[in-house]
Amino acid sequence: MGALQVSRVAAAVAIVAIVAASASADEPVAIIDARATTAERDASRARFAAELASVNGIAVVDDERAAALTGDAADTDDALAASALAEARDGFGALDCGRARPAAEDAVRLLAGRAAGGLDEAVRLRAAWTYVLLCSDRDGDGPMARAAADRLRALGGSPAVPGDVWAKYPEIDAATDRDIVELTVTAPVGATVTVDHVVIGTAPVSTFVHAGKHVVAVAAGSTRGAALITAHGKPLSLEVTAADRASKWRRVAGQVAAWQGASPPTVVEVTELMQQLGVRFAVVLGERNTAALWVRAPGETAARLVVDGDMKAPLPIGAGVMARVEAWSGGGLDPDKPLAATDEMVREVSRPREDTKWWVYAVIGGALAAGAVTIYAIEAGEDRQIIDLTF
16 A cells, blocks of 8 residues: 555554553443353353453453343342451451451341341351351350351251350250240331341331340341340340342343343443443443444443454454543544545555454554554654555
8 A cells, every 4th residue: 555644643652552551540341241141141251351351451340330231230238248258258267256256247137138038048147157156156255156056057057067066055945944025126117027037027016035146137128127136134125227228230230131132222222321330431242242342432422333343352342442542532543533644645545354443453563562663753844754554
């Protein structure tokens, strides 16, 4: 092809776009999985996300929005319970019950609320109560250890508890003469109330419990709460504080779920979703493992599909993101606009493939060059030069 006359600065930035982009904050990219559920879906999405995130300057969205982007909105108490259990496990592994026990008790409260709402949390409750039992026993807190042992037995036990610990807290016959305390629970009217993970009615409700430690939980839909209490002697009245645990990304999850296995999303739908997520770039994974890059350019009201790619080739998608980041920051050529050139000097620009954008090769070339490019300018009374682009 012929010679192309361009600005010295523009040429330099186009060649080393990736290197320049690495100096700024990583650009968040949302990966929206609009594919129907299959055995390989999660694994293939994870591989694609990891490869895309390896592109210098890109940060794949992996915070609380990530679950919603797969069509599943995890409630806030779900994530909090997982975090509390992880803290309890790490603390116990470090022989630090000062960390493990408070975290395990937090997990018990969170999981008790979820269980009161009808969610199956038996497995995680067993883990939480196990840490409470072992640490309470180590701390010499007999009443809490007794309560934990009782709760754990009712949930099916735990092989992690040594036999000598179980022996300290044998099962007590319900007919044994123990103090009985009247317990009245108030909560949002109509909320289900459980005591020690057993439903006793709807709030407000009264029941009788043995003296000692108990966990009281309430739930009305996604509004849930729980408290660890000590009952002894006098009748006890308790108001359990409940909070709405629904994910704030539930609407996003519902929209993504509606796309899965259906027709590709429209421009309006993608635009609205990207606005809710607060991102400028989104990759929509479709059937047959397509990967479509959508962008919301500054000053534009609607998102645009700019790369209709494949999950097996994340690099061109990453290149498309970084080329636009550079252009929008004023440091590079805009890949969505034609190259500025003199008609007399350029008749036609040939490309290796008709469906491959020039900016993909520019950015990939910049990554390979990575700091090893030197541009020589011929000063001829004006700040311009001749660069031969040969393919």
